Amino acid sequence: MNDNNGKLQWVFPDCELPPAGDSLLEGHESIIVLNMNATKATVEFTLYFADQEPIGTISAEVEGERVRCFRLDNPEHLNGYIVPRETQYAVKLVSDVPVVVQYGRLDTRQTNMAFYTTMGLSV
Amino acid sequence: MNDNNGKLQWVFPDCELPPAGDSLLEGHESIIVLNMNATKATVEFTLYFADQEPIGTISAEVEGERVRCFRLDNPEHLNGYIVPRETQYAVKLVSDVPVVVQYGRLDTRQTNMAFYTTMGLSV
Amino acid sequence: MNDNNGKLQWVFPDCELPPAGDSLLEGHESIIVLNMNATKATVEFTLYFADQEPIGTISAEVEGERVRCFRLDNPEHLNGYIVPRETQYAVKLVSDVPVVVQYGRLDTRQTNMAFYTTMGLSV
């Protein structure tokens, strides 16, 4: 398969949904998927936890030549699954076509904002 | 082709131009290209969005043995293209010679500053 | 060995345990290990310093299909070893099965919070 548009599997070990808080910028986490292919990508999320069985897979789509931001605090983006707040978890994403995936977190506790990001690891 | 000076294609899934704001340090995004070759690099940007066709390619140059910071809030750096503020997008950069590329964002909302960076992913 | 679940060795050159401080969110460092295998992972930490011999190896386990967050300020997570505060060190982690590992630091000095993260480098 042509690799130039990304990889099929991405892993993010360190996820934790911060409190939304009261500030204008809500604390949240996102997984951003870039699909540079002409065709739609179907992606499957698996969530791993410290002390329970994994959740998944949760299926979603990203149109061709589009970027899509999955807000992990929005159950509509995860087929209705509600991510628990302030709980350590990890995410694996598997796609049927090559994509590129990044993770971002915005924490607004203490009336400050702090960003946290990493490119995904493709294994 | 000799790979020691970098790669030909770089991808940044999570771009969003923050408000410039009123603080001394303006909110902005940058893409920083290091060209370690003796000769000039011609780079082509493509911008991907959530719900519109991609923009591109936007062409620019980086002299040999120089680093160039492309301010994404400066249309002069993007052949006149104006990146919309507070909108999810993604960037692909293709170069005719190997380069190394990093992304940086400075957000100064809430009179605080927050950095966000990632090395590009080369696919 | 099947590589799809990660790598066997991970390296984090820039570790420094910040002061815990008085704020609600304590300053700390974490190493987060995701074990996507069905079976338990045994991991061995080695700590490198600027001017003393390395410490290690420190052994720990991560259950199958679980993520575990090792708080580096918690000696119970490191077989009793106490990481010195405000001291430059580096961490190597070796696993007997493929895992994916990320590093995070939260610094809360100046009554602000600042995050610092990097995916591990697998060499």
Added chain:
Amino acid sequence: MNDNNGKLQWVFPDCELPPAGDSLLEGHESIIVLNMNATKATVEFTLYFADQEPIGTISAEVEGERVRCFRLDNPEHLNGYIVPRETQYAVKLVSDVPVVVQYGRLDTRQTNMAFYTTMGLSV
């Protein structure tokens, strides 16, 4: 050559030395080199700029089984070379033995602190 202890060349496109400022935590940049070999590493820095010829090479050593933090605001760490403040530059590091290298920046303007880090890219 055994690759397990890292790589021979590392690149950091986005460097800029922030003002030191007046706060307890001075603004600064660091390049952190982990040498997991039994023997000493000799590293050579080259600095690239936007509009002048590269500087280098600047030579330094890292003892075997040690981590060394090069403060880029400390000329004693760079053979006397003084990095200009608030100027875009890039760093290439070449080592005679495999090492692992990370970059960190602490910006303390606005009486806040903001971290900025990336694992090096090995090309």
